[in-house]
Amino acid sequence: MRKFLLGLIEMLREIGDQNAYARHLAEHGVGHSGAEWRKFCDERFRDKYQRAKCC
Amino acid sequence: MGFLKSALWIALACTAALCLGAIATSRGESINSIWLVLAAVCAYLVAYRFYGAFIAARVMALNETRATPAERLENGHDYLPTNKWIVFGHHFAAIAGPGPLVGPVLAAQFGYLPGTLWIIAGAVLGGAVQDFVILFASMRRDGKSLGQMAREEIGKVGGFVALITVLMIMVILLAVVALVVVNALAGSPWGTFTIAATMPVAIFMGIYLRYLRPGKVLECSAIGFALVLAAVFGGQWVAGSSSLAPVFTLSAMAVAIAIIIYGFLASALPVWLLLAPRDYLSTFVKLGVIGMLAVGILVVRPQLEMPALTRFIDGTGPVFAGKVFPFCFITIACGAVSGFHSLISSGTTPKMIAREPHALPVGYGSMLLESFVAVMAMIASCALQPGVYFAVNAPAGIVGKTAAAATATISGWGFPVTADQMQTLAHNVGETTLFNRTGGAPSLALGMAHIFTGGSGGAVLGFWYHFAIMFEALFILTIIDAGTRVGRFMLQDLLGHVAKPLGRTSWMPGVIGTSAAVVAAWGYFLIQGVRDPLGGINSLWPLFGIANQLLAAIALSVATTILLKMHGAKFMWITCAPLAWLVTVTFSASWQKIWSPLPRIGFLAQADALKTGPAAFNARLDAVVCGTFMALVAVILIDSLRLWFGILWGARDRSVVEAPFVPTRLSAEEI
Numbered sequence: 001m002r003k004f005l006l007g008l009i010e011m012l013r014e015i016g017d018q019n020a021y022a023r024h025l026a027e028h029g030v031g032h033s034g035a036e037w038r039k040f041c042d043e044r045f046r047d048k049y050q051r052a053k054c055c
Numbered sequence: 056m057g058f059l060k061s062a063l064w065i066a067l068a069c070t071a072a073l074c075l076g077a078i079a080t081s082r083g084e085s086i087n088s089i090w091l092v093l094a095a096v097c098a099y100l101v102a103y104r105f106y107g108a109f110i111a112a113r114v115m116a117l118n119e120t121r122a123t124p125a126e127r128l129e130n131g132h133d134y135l136p137t138n139k140w141i142v143f144g145h146h147f148a149a150i151a152g153p154g155p156l157v158g159p160v161l162a163a164q165f166g167y168l169p170g171t172l173w174i175i176a177g178a179v180l181g182g183a184v185q186d187f188v189i190l191f192a193s194m195r196r197d198g199k200s201l202g203q204m205a206r207e208e209i210g211k212v213g214g215f216v217a218l219i220t221v222l223m224i225m226v227i228l229l230a231v232v233a234l235v236v237v238n239a240l241a242g243s244p245w246g247t248f249t250i251a252a253t254m255p256v257a258i259f260m261g262i263y264l265r266y267l268r269p270g271k272v273l274e275c276s277a278i279g280f281a282l283v284l285a286a287v288f289g290g291q292w293v294a295g296s297s298s299l300a301p302v303f304t305l306s307a308m309a310v311a312i313a314i315i316i317y318g319f320l321a322s323a324l325p326v327w328l329l330l331a332p333r334d335y336l337s338t339f340v341k342l343g344v345i346g347m348l349a350v351g352i353l354v355v356r357p358q359l360e361m362p363a364l365t366r367f368i369d370g371t372g373p374v375f376a377g378k379v380f381p382f383c384f385i386t387i388a389c390g391a392v393s394g395f396h397s398l399i400s401s402g403t404t405p406k407m408i409a410r411e412p413h414a415l416p417v418g419y420g421s422m423l424l425e426s427f428v429a430v431m432a433m434i435a436s437c438a439l440q441p442g443v444y445f446a447v448n449a450p451a452g453i454v455g456k457t458a459a460a461a462t463a464t465i466s467g468w469g470f471p472v473t474a475d476q477m478q479t480l481a482h483n484v485g486e487t488t489l490f491n492r493t494g495g496a497p498s499l500a501l502g503m504a505h506i507f508t509g510g511s512g513g514a515v516l517g518f519w520y521h522f523a524i525m526f527e528a529l530f531i532l533t534i535i536d537a538g539t540r541v542g543r544f545m546l547q548d549l550l551g552h553v554a555k556p557l558g559r560t561s562w563m564p565g566v567i568g569t570s571a572a573v574v575a576a577w578g579y580f581l582i583q584g585v586r587d588p589l590g591g592i593n594s595l596w597p598l599f600g601i602a603n604q605l606l607a608a609i610a611l612s613v614a615t616t617i618l619l620k621m622h623g624a625k626f627m628w629i630t631c632a633p634l635a636w637l638v639t640v641t642f643s644a645s646w647q648k649i650w651s652p653l654p655r656i657g658f659l660a661q662a663d664a665l666k667t668g669p670a671a672f673n674a675r676l677d678a679v680v681c682g683t684f685m686a687l688v689a690v691i692l693i694d695s696l697r698l699w700f701g702i703l704w705g706a707r708d709r710s711v712v713e714a715p716f717v718p719t720r721l722s723a724e725e726i
Contacts (some may be wrong), residue, residue: 011144016272027131037269045326055154
């Protein structure tokens with residue numbers, strides 16, 4: 001049950017881009033800040049919202 | 056396989072057969088929804104374990120030791136090896152849209168049997184196979200898109216036609232889903248207030264996420280969810296207020312114009328302000344509500360009040376016109392086979408798969424879950440009294456404009472319903488009327504509210520009804536916003552070849568001009584639907600269904616070409632059989648929609664009956680759009696057939712253009 005809940009939270013974090021942000025910080029070797037989050041979002045959203053959403 | 060395992064799978068297969076037999080042969084009395092649930096779940100499990108595994112092992116030869124593009128091209132952004140259940144959730148969240156919810160509700164006019172059988176069989180043999188094979192093909196080609204694969208595997212014509220087809224489908228899709236929202240909100244101050252309130256809530260979330268608590272997406276979404284729940288409660292108060300209720304009581308045309316203006320503004324606003332926060336929220340709400348509906352159906356186990364087959368299989372249905380073949384298959388659309396899924400299966404997902412065998416649960420398994428969502432939507436709509444279902448879904452142009460006329464017509468069909476019954480139901484859900492609310496969303500919301508209240512109705516029925524409307528509208532508006540934006544990018548991409556500045560996404564006149572062009576295109580069809588005395592759904596949903604299934608035909612053509620190049624004719628049937636079925640169904644439906652002499656079915660007959668005026672022009676325009684879809688797909692099919700025969704006769708090259716084999720270096724712990 002615990003494993004299931006942890007997996008569920010992990011999935012929600014992935015869908016919510018929080019994991020992608022953590023990877024972004026690790027990749028660039030920088031700490032979390034408002035400016036870094038905004039930079040990450042601008043890059044990610046530019047790509048994400050060039051794709052159609054499914055019907 | 057051990058004896059116990061074999062016995063278990065035989066038992067599951069027998070249960071599936073027994074339940075399918077029970078729902079197929081039951082006549083004259085209502086059956087419990089649990090039969091549908093068991094039939095679907097057992098069929099999915101057997102199909103996944105045997106058919107899915109057969110395709111994975113024998114046809115694709117998925118290789119545990121082969122490095123996927125996620126590993127080879129890992130860049131921390133798109134390409135990233137990810138846990139298979141996380142990819143599964145990600146993929147399912149991406150493919151689950153309003154189609155599998157609305158399509159089965161509309162197809163319920165034929166009774167629960169045809170739709171349910173197609174949802175299960177179509178998904179197992181067609182939809183899941185398409186998603187799986189395209190995901191596999193893209194994964195073996197470094198995550199290439201469907202358009203790129205069509206261009207490389209079939210030819211340049213195929214790639215260009217795929218792009219044009221997707222753009223046209225987007226226009227029809229946006230119009231039809233906007234029409235679903237319009238019909239749910241027109242004349243409903245509660246619903247209109249709730250949905251209007253989601254705009255400032257989303258903007259607040261955008262600002263919160265960007266400046267107040269950057270990066271806290273889950274926290275922000277939880278706050279957003281609490282606020283939209285408050286908006287649902289607030290809507291009840293607004294509906295009861297003598298001063299505010301008139302402000303939020305809008306005609307269908309007014310709601311349509313508001314959505315068109317919204318679509319234009321939202322596609323031009325910064326993504327972080329409105330689209331992205333609402334996208335997070337709507338995705339979480341969507342997954343939560345689907346889970347709640349599954350639990351609700353299992354707990355309540357509602358009786359199906361709709362008969363297995365209704366008299367409307369003869370094509371005289373009030374929700375939309377046309378016989379059960381081919382129109383049931385067009386209407387169900389995404390719940391069984393969806394061409395749009397091939398865009399997701401060749402988009403983000405193949406770049407996240409850590410090990411090749413994960414493509415089975417992600418590609419095949421996700422579609423089975425989507426199909427189960429469609430079965431749940433069928434159950435929710437068939438749990439309503441049929442008289443109520445038809446009163447809600449039938450347009451005034453068919454059943455009459457007054458409550459007395461509508462109830463008399465519907466009761467005359469053998470589905471008793473009274474004006475008092477409808478008035479009480481409308482009062483319980485906080486609406487002034489529930490007659491002629493075409494589009495599927497209101498009847499689905501009624502069915503869901505019926506299940507969430509345990510079938511008892513009562514005081515909370517109104518809350519759950521508007522909660523369900525909010526849930527549907529929330530992600531439909533996200534589709535409109537994102538779809539307009541994507542349509543604009545595609546148009547800019549095309550126009551950039553003609554005039555370079557138009558192709559630049561940073562040139563504001565180009566952005567505004569192309570946004571306006573895309574909004575004008577789907578807005579035109581939306582207004583056409585609102586003005587249509589037959590409710591708009593009768594024309595637009597079949598167009599959308601045909602377009603979506605034709606896109607699936609393109610995807611299956613690409614998939615067949617790839618299987619042919621890999622194995623010769625040996626395994627072609629896996630994708631060729633669903634392709635042949637889809638081509639038969641979509642071309643029959645398209646032919647009837649254009650040429651049928653019955654004005655309710657044939658666009659040209661409808662135009663002739665109307666003679667002149669905007670409605671006659673619109674009917675002819677719909678015929679042209681339908682014909683264009685057929686022509687575009689015919690081009691791809693002919694191109695594919697030429698290639699297939701060339702390969703089979705040895706005249707054409709059949710080399711497979713996959714990325715070279717590289718052994719994986721990922722350990723099991725890393726994924």
